Amino acid sequence: MNQQQQARLYLGIDLGGTNIKAGVVSDSGLPLGFASVPTEAQIGPMHGVQQMVRAAELALLKAGVSFPQITAAGLASPGTMDIPAGMLLEPTNLPGWDQFPVRDQVAKALGLPTILQNDANAAAYGEYWAGQAKHAQSLAFYTLGTGLGGGLIIDDHIIEGRHSHGGELGHVILEMHNGRYCNTGQYGTAEAYVSATALLRRFTEQLEGGAVTSVRNRLLAGQTLTPLMIAEEAEHGDQVSLELIMEMAQCLGATITSCVHVIDPDMVLLGGAMTFGRDTTMVGREFMQRVRQEFRTRTFPTLAEKITIDWASLGGDAGFIGAAGCARLAVQKGRLSAG
Structure with missing residues (x-):
């Protein structure tokens, strides 16, 4: 240079x-x-x-x-x-x-x-150029927020696709029949199961079904339901909150498996606004553990051993x-x- x-x-x-x-x-x-x-x-x-x-x-x-x-x-x-x-x-x-x-x-x-x-x-x-994946040759990146975004980098090449829709990792199909609704108008996509929108919908269903959860007390006090509130109550021991977050982690692990079986990257990174405190909280640690566990049970032994799944670093x-x-x-x- x-x-x-x-x-x-x-x-x-x-x-x-x-x-x-x-x-x-x-x-x-x-x-x-x-x-x-x-x-x-x-x-x-x-x-x-x-x-x-x-x-x-x-x-x-x-x-x-x-x-x-x-x-x-x-x-x-x-x-x-x-x-x-x-x-x-x-x-x-x-x-x-x-x-x-x-x-x-x-x-x-x-x-x-x-x-x-x-x-x-x-x-x-x-992340590939200057972050957590700077020593990797290939990367699958997921951004967790209102929706589920994604990006694929292979040998310094961004997979944009012929029609600028490459790397839409949040829109792979997880459920063919009776799938959950996605804001794109599709049904059964990963985003319909793994996103802030999905978490709020699932939690609202639980509330309407009469679930016993400490979140209800905060709502009765006039607070608005948010993913942060759900994560905070999960951290404090609320089982409904924790179970729904872990359910989402399981779906993300399955989603990652499908991506890995297509491109076999060096690394998978999770970023975005909804990362549950990452490694600084019990919920964040358990979320990542569940994602990795689901991936390892669904993939090939070599990939389970060699592919790194971790948090992104650039925030x-x-x-x-x-x-x-x-x-x-x-x-x-x-x-x-x-x-």
């Missing part, structure tokens, strides 16, 4: 339905400064572009650099998209942004060559770090001209 490459800086933007996070990242994957601003998506896509520029300006200010020092930008976005065209199709998290050429509008506003990537793919690449920074990494990768492969 020459001195010019070592000095290269990249801008990563993680566009969400609620907030936008932008950061300046070094050529080695080190965040130098980042900022977050509200998306205000309801105002419209062009306002969203202005908010992305604002987040970028704040990130550059914190990093102590200016736009001419940035080589390229990467934009990570939720929703269905046409990645080569840089187009958002029908992003459910961004109502009113349908058929919006987000990449070109952001590139024009920033004055930087810009690449678009699915947000889960970007987070996966962040909420994975999106913008990965987006910057995607821009860097595109420059290296000649798909994006350096600014």
Whole structure:
């Protein structure tokens, strides 16, 4: 690597339905400064572009650099998209942004060559490039949140697919008959069993069925049912809460098995907002143990022995770090001209 490459800086933007996070990242994957601003998506896509520029300006200010020092930008976005065209199709998290050429509008506003990537793919690449999987050759990444996202990286290549829908790990089918409803309109997908939405639906069913749970006391006190509340009560010994979380872990273990049997990765990582405190809590530790146990009972002995399943390490920074990494990768492969 020459001195010019070592000095290269990249801008990563993680566009969400609620907030936008932008950061300046070094050529080695080190965040130098980042900022977050509200998306205000309801105002419209062009306002969203202005908010992305604002987040970028704040990130550059914190990093102590200016736009001419940035080589390229990467934009990570939720929703269905046409990645080569840089187009958002029908992003459910961004109502009113349908058929919006987000990449070109952001590139024009920033004055930087810009690449678009699915947000889960970007987070996966962040972990692969600069996180928990940086010494792996291949990775299957799951992001647990409102839904179940995923990304696949093999030999520094992001599996986008021919129609920009590759790596949709949350939409493999777990149940063919009488499957649970998924917000995509499908039935029986992994996301219908492994997501915050799924956990809340399952818990509501238990409450309506008269289940005895300490969560009911908090609801009677006027609190709102959330995955965090369920996890807290599970940690304090509530059996209904713990059983539903473990049921979800079991479904995730089966989902991972199907993915592993297709690509045989070095590593599987779990990230996102719903990780139950990871290794710092009893629930987080038992969740991971149940995922691994289910995987090992369903897979081949060699894969059970050699494939690592662990927590991701970049947390909420994975999106913008990965987006910057995607821009860097595109420059290296000649798909994006350096600014």
